[in-house]
Amino acid sequence: MKHVRPLNKKAQNFEKQLTGQPPAADPKESVSAMQGANLGCSLVFDPGWETDATGGVTGLCQPVEADLYGCSDDCWWPAQVPDQITNFPDWADKCAAAERDWKNLDLLNPNKP
């Protein structure tokens, strides 16, 4: 980290976290929707869609495949699905209904030119 300098707020907060400092709070800019609710499709970002607020699965969407586009279209699962905003907008074009057509979801190979 000696030669790396944080440039944005997320990186600055990450550095603070590493050094044990509390992250900068900026409530005006933080995302709020469903943050305080004790429910939702997933409040545990580890890795993101397997557990609900209670650590179980009954609060998840049923069947879980049905939640794919609801949660990925607005980039709420930026780590769990391909980056469809910039690099892979067509990754799910062949899969109209996830619970029925999930085999048609594109597999992305980052090494593919």
Next chain:
Amino acid sequence: MIDKIAHFSFSSGIFCSSARATALALLLAAGLAPAGRAQTQEPEMYAIGIHPHAIVLLDGNRDEIAGEIQITGRSPKDMVFSPDGKYLYVTSEGRSRLEMVNVAQRKAEKVFDLTPAGHRMTIFGLTINPKGDLLYIHVKLVKMLPDEFKVEPPQIWSVDVKTGKINKIVEVPEGVMTLAMTTDGRQLIAWGRDIYYVDPAQGRITGTYPLMSRNLPDKGPVDALAAFVQFERSGILSLPFYTKDPITKKDIFGFANMDLTTGKMDLMELGPPVPLYSVIVAPDRKHAYGLMLQLVEVDMTARKVERMVNLERTKYVANISRDGKKAYVSGASPFIHIYDTASMKLIKTLNLSGDPGVTTFRALPPLAH
């Protein structure tokens, strides 16, 4: 021909307008209402977006899918009908695109070129004025500089539907997710962390109703997801909300009801939380139905939960028939499930060709009938 059909169909109705005649003609042209039926029944149409890039039209008289309209962008999100029902405006392609769909001709007639040069733009919130000549959109802009992405202040624009001309109305705080307009067309309701009342004529925020900024000794912040909105049947934009009682520390849920005829807000607390994504209010405003994993019926007069049944699948979004007897619930899986509101039983399942994601489920507005 059209005028005669309109006369036979609507001469005994409350609304007998040219807009209604236009709407019927459009529905006939779209194959939504057989001629024989059209003479005895008023048209009842709904639209919902599905993956990857289509709008599904639902005929509420027959409870059948009446057609699919392919649009140019992926993942339709916010939608609003023009007051005469002739056009459907929809955001697509990662909320970056605004399209005008000709309902009768079943095609995307126009794509508005709105994104300023050198920017990336996303649209969260779309509504239209009562006259139908101006759309209002809430946009988030990112300036794509060579070495930096510069986030610009969120703002509300008007868009002239004929010319596509943009006019910046006002900058708003971060977090706005939906827009609606009071029925008199004088106030925009921008729903975000709080609710902002915007006077489009003055170009300023004239009032704020605190939600997340509510911090009273006995009332905590209000958390509501303004993603799945509709209000055509009742004139009430209702959303489920969640809060914590600062004294008892207990979680509470309720319905946040924005009356678009008056602009007045009512936070209706209902008890221990039930997970819900959206709410529909019956046309007579006596009952409302929340949905996610369950369908929850609320007595709006007694302000309490009356009944609750498990849904067949998770649902995001819904609408309700003009007579209030049927709830059309959808979102997530590729189905529209029709529930009888009297018995709370599933009475019909309609298959869709794609998943409705975070889309809206809009009814043809009352004045178009």
